[in-house]
Amino acid sequence: MGDISNFQRGQIVGAHLAGESVTKTTNRLGVSRTAVSNVMMTYTNHLRTLSAKRNSGQKPKPSERDRCTLKRIVSVNCSSTAAKVTAELSVHIEDRFHKKSDESFTNPTHPWVS
Numbered sequence: 001m002g003d004i005s006n007f008q009r010g011q012i013v014g015a016h017l018a019g020e021s022v023t024k025t026t027n028r029l030g031v032s033r034t035a036v037s038n039v040m041m042t043y044t045n046h047l048r049t050l051s052a053k054r055n056s057g058q059k060p061k062p063s064e065r066d067r068c069t070l071k072r073i074v075s076v077n078c079s080s081t082a083a084k085v086t087a088e089l090s091v092h093i094e095d096r097f098h099k100k101s102d103e104s105f106t107n108p109t110h111p112w113v114s
Helices: 006-017 022-029 033-046 064-076 082-106
Strands: none
Touching: 006 022, 006 033, 022 033, 064 082
């Protein structure tokens, strides 16, 4: 399923929902019968068009560093709402991510920089 685009996956799902056969969809889109069948089966079984990947997406638990940051934010602003605390924690996490990204582009000893 890696050789077809997300747009083609969407077309396959649309054809499937419209009742079009695998053969007609294959002929119309010019993709393999196996690819069409796999997309239709994945959509039917999982109600989505992308294959499920293990360990992808957002981590379910915060790291120890994130927990410490959260404790610090809450202890400084005890009367803050959950939305404000979440927003501030997100800023800290994004800032840490951007600092690591900037370091990889500016540090000549970093392994990604040649």
